[in-house]
Amino acid sequence: MSQPTPADDATFERAWTIADTVPGWLTRDQARLLHDEAQALDPGAVALEIGSHQGRSTVVLAAALGRRGSRLVAMDPFVEGRLFGGATTRQKFERHVAQAGVAEYVELVPEYSTRARPGWSRPLDLLYIDGKHDYWTLSDDLRWAVHLPPGAAVLVHDAFSSIGVTLGLLRHVLFSRTLSYERRAGSLALFRVRPPRRADRVRMVAELPWWVRNVGIKVLLRLRLRPVARLVGHDSPYDPY
């Protein structure tokens, strides 16, 4: 993997300045991990983002990809609803991507990942999963990895902070022969398309206490017990991510 140059650092800083104004669930460290994996791809690469929302992660990925002559497919159905919003969220997404000057590198596919996957044939070089966080959707989203070459990155948000996502990872990655766990930035986990070693599996299991802590914090927040969550180091009204 090529290391980021000072010009890449500058690209990241510019993109993050805009991305950080976009509502969403991505920390600076997580954005940097996404950026660094995207900037390491060969020119002409194609990355897929599942779950774009208002474009916080899209802006970061597209900035890194565009600099190298690569492209981002951003997939989100923008369903109307209380949680994520519909047409207005799509308008915000388009506005943020335009503000960041990366619109020409982004191909929006307004579709559910699970509906688009069966008919998909285009090769991909990086996969970022941050769509619906239930076990079944995450399990299906991992199947997009068949379009990736050996060594490619699979990044999964809320990997060790959501019950559905973590159970899906344990079922499909912990015992997989083709995906191995590398590391995480908060809940953003980096997997790679390569046969896992025992140590990779052990490292993934070692994240489970952190997952239990995060699920516990979510329960405490639902019960309005924020002072108790503070005792385990979570000083925020939001779920850990």
Ligand SMILES: C[S@@+](CC[C@H](N)C(=O)[O-])C[C@H]1O[C@@H](n2cnc3c(N)ncnc32)[C@H](O)[C@@H]1O
């Ligand atoms: C957690 S948000 C994504 C956040 C975004 N990556 C960011 O950085 O702010 C999840 C998004 O996934 C979308 N979504 C839900 N189900 C989906 C699916 N099956 N395929 C693609 N996107 C989906 C939702 O509409 C929502 O916008």
